[in-house]
Amino acid sequence: MTTRYPITELLVTGGCGFIxxxxxxxxxxxxxxxxxxxxxxxxxxxxxxxxxxxxxxxxYTFVQGNICDQALMEKLIxxxxxxxxxxxxxxxxxxxxxxxxxxxxxxxxxxxxxxxLHRASPDHAKRFVQVSTDEVYGDLPLDRPDLxxxxxxxxxxxxxxxxxxxxxxLLASAYHHTYGxxxxxxxxxxxxxxxxxxxKVIPLFVTNLLEDKKVPLYxxxxxxxDWIHVDDHxxxxxxxxxxxxxxxxxxxxxxxxxxxxxxxxxxxQVMGRDVSMIQPVADRLGHDRRYAVDSSKMLHELGWSAxxxxxxxxxxxxxxWYVDHQTWWERLKHSIKLAGGLAE
Numbered sequence: 001m002t003t004r005y006p007i008t009e010l011l012v013t014g015g016c017g018f019i020x021x022x023x024x025x026x027x028x029x030x031x032x033x034x035x036x037x038x039x040x041x042x043x044x045x046x047x048x049x050x051x052x053x054x055x056x057x058x059x060y061t062f063v064q065g066n067i068c069d070q071a072l073m074e075k076l077i078x079x080x081x082x083x084x085x086x087x088x089x090x091x092x093x094x095x096x097x098x099x100x101x102x103x104x105x106x107x108x109x110x111x112x113x114x115x116x117l118h119r120a121s122p123d124h125a126k127r128f129v130q131v132s133t134d135e136v137y138g139d140l141p142l143d144r145p146d147l148x149x150x151x152x153x154x155x156x157x158x159x160x161x162x163x164x165x166x167x168x169x170l171l172a173s174a175y176h177h178t179y180g181x182x183x184x185x186x187x188x189x190x191x192x193x194x195x196x197x198x199x200k201v202i203p204l205f206v207t208n209l210l211e212d213k214k215v216p217l218y219x220x221x222x223x224x225x226d227w228i229h230v231d232d233h234x235x236x237x238x239x240x241x242x243x244x245x246x247x248x249x250x251x252x253x254x255x256x257x258x259x260x261x262x263x264x265x266x267x268x269q270v271m272g273r274d275v276s277m278i279q280p281v282a283d284r285l286g287h288d289r290r291y292a293v294d295s296s297k298m299l300h301e302l303g304w305s306a307x308x309x310x311x312x313x314x315x316x317x318x319x320x321w322y323v324d325h326q327t328w329w330e331r332l333k334h335s336i337k338l339a340g341g342l343a344e
Contacts, residue, residue, distance in 0.1 A: 004242040005127055009035040011080040013067055013113070014087030016046035018196040019131070019230055023084065024051060026234040028060065035059055037076060040087065041066045045197040047332065067109035073116035082127040084237060085113060088165065090133075091199060095161035096285050106164035107171070114175045114183070127182045129241050130172040134189050134226070134251070135162035139288035142222060145257075148294040149187075151249040158286050169249075176247045184244045186237060188252040189293050192314075193230035194321040198333040202315075205264065206322045207329050209271045219283030221261030224290040228254035229314045232306040239304045253293035254306035266312055270319045 010027070014020045015038030024036055040046050042064055054060040065072045067087050077083060087109060089095065089102040110130065117128050137149040138156035155170075157163040169185050176183040196203045205215040236252045244250060258266070264278060298304045308314060322329060 005082070005244075007031070007034055007081045007241070009037065009080045010241075011037045011039060011076050011083045013039045013083065013085045014046070015062075016040040016042060016048055016050055017086060018045075018193075018200075019191055019233060020086040021047075021050040021195045022193060022230045023086070023234045023237060024054070024060070026231070026238070028054065028057070030238070032059065036061070037080065038062045039065055039067070039076060043089075045091075045199075047195075049328070050195050068104065068112050070112055070116060073113055074120050077113070077116045077126065078120040080126065082129070082241060083113065083117065084129045084131065084241060085110065086131050088131075088168075090161065092135075092159050092161045093284065095159055095164070099160035099164075102161055102164040103167075106161075107167045110168035111171050114171060114181070117181055117183075118175065118179050121181070124180050124182055127184070127241065127246070128172070129237065129244075130169060130183065130185045131237065132165050132169050132185055132187045133162065134187050134253070134291045134293045135159070135288065136166040136169060136187060137291070137293075138162075140290040140292060142224065142289050148292045149251060150294045151187075151251055151297055158288055173247070173249075182246040184240055184246060185249045186240055186252055187249065187293065188233050188236070189226035189228050189254065189291060191230045191233055192227055192318050194318065194325075195328075196230075198329045201260070201263070202267065202318060203322055203329060205267045206271065206319050207333055209267070209273055209277060210323065210326065214277050214279035215264060215267070216279050216281045217260060217264055218281060218287060221259060221264065222289070223260050223287060224257050224292070225260070225263075226253045226292050227256045227258060227263070227309065227311070228252065228306055229308040229318070231308040235308075236298060236304050236306075239298070239302050243302050245301075250298055250302070251293040251295045252298060253295040254309035255295075256306070256309050256311055257290075257292055258311070266315055267319065270312070270316050
């Protein structure tokens, strides 16, 4: 039986965002004795309403703050056994328009956390999980479906967003190598599920159709992504936190590849609409053609594999969530100007 890494109190950065919200909810169900500290700066894509029902939960604490605040990070990390670092700027289109916030959050913020971890854990007793993305590997050719990213694939990011995440990953690995810190990096494929900010493709398309608006499809629509339900990602993160090896990188995927065009058709079918609702738009600058990760290391070393991402049922359930939670997304969608078209 695998020994679990001991956790009594965990710091979750970016816990009011999409994946962080779902991760905290998952922990409150499967690790109810843990104390959870949710640190979030409440940027445009954070939403305290996501976890409003936990406000009186004695095992949950919300702290509004910035991961670049060294003193605050040292204080919070000093009281925890581990950190799961979700906090990030993550919208590729926004990074193309204005890259600096991505460097500030994804590079400087990660470096600040790692410095705080080094100071607060001189005996290396605290674990740090850097939650990253498959986009740091660059892209794969469409005509080689046999190729997938492995943990040994050299990183070759192609957008300001993925470059900033790659820099954070390299810093995390460097702090492990230089200082011996207990750091692990995970790289996951495209997530979908409830509470996703409605500038991302699935909630954007669903909510547009609910408003009787067309859906903006980039370029020829042939770009391929591996789609994983956020519940599978949350289970994988917990598995890595408790069972992963320090200094390692773990790919997380669902072997669930679909082109953007096929995804669009699937959403239209679930919503009972036809192809007349597709609005072709100019392609994104530097748009990567295909992402696909080999997550066999997770299976063989940690016994994890995706079980919640089965298509089309998982997509249908996700669409239904946005249909049933219209008041949740309406205020978010119309409170700011969305950055662009299809946003994977």
